[in-house]
Amino acid sequence: MSGIIETAGLSRFYPGDGAPVRAVDGVDMSVAEGESVSVMGPSGCGKSTLLHLVGGLERPTAGTVTIAGQRVDGLSEAAWARLRRRSVGFVFQAFHLVDELSAVENVELPALLVGTSRRAARRRAMELLERLGVADRATHLPDRLSGGQQQRVALARALVNEPVLVLADEPTGNLDSHATGEILRLFAGLREARQTLLLVTHDPRVAASADRLLTMRDGQIVEDTRLDGGLPRQAVLAQIAGWEA
Amino acid sequence: MREAMLAMLAKEPAHGYELRQRLIQALGPIGEVVNSGQIYVTLGRLEKAGFVRGVQVEQSAAPDKRVYEATPEGREHVAAWLLDASWPKVAPTEFHLKLVAAAATGLADPVALIDAQRRELLRRLREVQLLAESEPPDGDGVLILEGSALRLQADIRWLEACEQRWSARRAG
Ligand SMILES: Nc1ncnc2c1ncn2[C@@H]1O[C@H](COP(=O)(O)OP(=O)(O)OP(=O)(O)O)[C@@H](O)[C@H]1O
Numbered sequence: 556m557s558g559i560i561e562t563a564g565l566s567r568f569y570p571g572d573g574a575p576v577r578a579v580d581g582v583d584m585s586v587a588e589g590e591s592v593s594v595m596g597p598s599g600c601g602k603s604t605l606l607h608l609v610g611g612l613e614r615p616t617a618g619t620v621t622i623a624g625q626r627v628d629g630l631s632e633a634a635w636a637r638l639r640r641r642s643v644g645f646v647f648q649a650f651h652l653v654d655e656l657s658a659v660e661n662v663e664l665p666a667l668l669v670g671t672s673r674r675a676a677r678r679r680a681m682e683l684l685e686r687l688g689v690a691d692r693a694t695h696l697p698d699r700l701s702g703g704q705q706q707r708v709a710l711a712r713a714l715v716n717e718p719v720l721v722l723a724d725e726p727t728g729n730l731d732s733h734a735t736g737e738i739l740r741l742f743a744g745l746r747e748a749r750q751t752l753l754l755v756t757h758d759p760r761v762a763a764s765a766d767r768l769l770t771m772r773d774g775q776i777v778e779d780t781r782l783d784g785g786l787p788r789q790a791v792l793a794q795i796a797g798w799e800a
Numbered sequence: 801m802r803e804a805m806l807a808m809l810a811k812e813p814a815h816g817y818e819l820r821q822r823l824i825q826a827l828g829p830i831g832e833v834v835n836s837g838q839i840y841v842t843l844g845r846l847e848k849a850g851f852v853r854g855v856q857v858e859q860s861a862a863p864d865k866r867v868y869e870a871t872p873e874g875r876e877h878v879a880a881w882l883l884d885a886s887w888p889k890v891a892p893t894e895f896h897l898k899l900v901a902a903a904a905t906g907l908a909d910p911v912a913l914i915d916a917q918r919r920e921l922l923r924r925l926r927e928v929q930l931l932a933e934s935e936p937p938d939g940d941g942v943l944i945l946e947g948s949a950l951r952l953q954a955d956i957r958w959l960e961a962c963e964q965r966w967s968a969r970r971a972g
Pocket residue numbers: 569570576577578596597598599600601602603604605648
């Protein structure tokens with residue numbers, strides 16, 4: 556069986572005082588195309604490192620990563636850059652927007668880099684900013700945006716080329732409840748379009764929006780469980796009625 | 801409270817007064833609401849159900865006292881209670897006592913119970929969110945669903961706090 560993401564024995568150790576820090580420690584993971592998966596776990600358990608390994612932002616100490624059938628753990632920086640531009644959208648925990656470019660220019664940049672026409676890139680960028688409720692900030696530079704606005708611009712940038720795989724690290728970390736709702740609606744749209752989502756999150760709403768939950772602790776996946784299809788609608792309604800009555 | 805008391809007796813036999821002290825210790829400030837009348841009534845019911853057995857112990861200076869211990873059926877009942885993931889209204893108190901009991905009796909791993917409970921609540925939250933999405937935004941149903949979703953979120957965040965505490969205990 557081969558999913559869009561396959562890892563085997565994936566590990567990343569950092570030198571520490573004394574024993575190395577085993578940030579990611581032997582992760583075997585398989586994510587099917589079109590699936591949405593959330594990763595939860597206590598702070599420092601290795602969630603961001605895992606995402607960075609899958610997205611090619613860090614190199615594994617050991618183990619392999621395969622994306623859509625292609626071994627990627629040994630790819631050059633340039634090959635990774637190409638892959639990320641076309642097929643893998645990445646939303647960082649720290650947003651990494653280009654300071655000198657306006658919000659909309661940041662969003663359309665990856666589209667221009669793959670040869671989309673200026674008009675089409677701008678249209679697509681504005682459409683995403685609109686859906687995320689930050690279109691009125693399109694011409695602002697990042698340092699004039701709030702944390703939550705920067706987060707939404709970073710998300711729009713990750714989605715502008717309609718990547719088959721979206722990797723997002725705390726995509727709602729700086730957002731209020733309303734903006735979180737916008738992002739969840741956007742994710743629902745991605746799922747309908749069969750885009751694959753791997754989400755690192757502490758937010759129960761985001762975690763619960765996924766089909767599957769991975770729980771990490773000390774660099775390892777300690778639990779892999781499906782969230783979908785468990786409860787019939789009637790049972791859910793009965794439970795709610797019982798609680799809220 | 802009934803199952804929590806039974807769990808404490810599964811750990812070691814006790815008489816009513818000791819049991820009350822242990823409950824108060826496990827409950828913190830909420831322990832104030834536990835009166836001894838309740839304890840004896842509950843012990844009587846547990847005995848009738850066959851979950852505990854009372855043994856009369858003679859004391860020279862004081863009146864005889866009754867020491868209660870859990871029966872095998874009682875221990876089985878505690879194990880089933882620990883693993884039951886339904887989430888009654890008094891959830892935080894009940895669940896906290898469950899974790900205390902799991903650790904004290906060794907019948908279940910507290911961190912594993914927290915994981916299982918989080919799984920269960922995330923599944924429910926997922927269903928509630930899907931129901932809310934399919935509801936007309938101005939319908940009355942949305943408010944109820946929002947209420948349930950918020951409760952579930954709060955409970956899941958609280959489970960995170962539990963996890964931190966119990967992981968640290970397990971490590972230390
Ligand atoms: N560049 C680095 N050098 C050394 N140690 C690192 C480095 N990056 C991460 N670590 C360590 O690796 C572990 C995992 O870090 P990681 O950022 O993946 O955690 P996380 O699960 O994303 O946490 P959070 O929820 O706080 O974002 C931590 O102990 C961290 O201190």
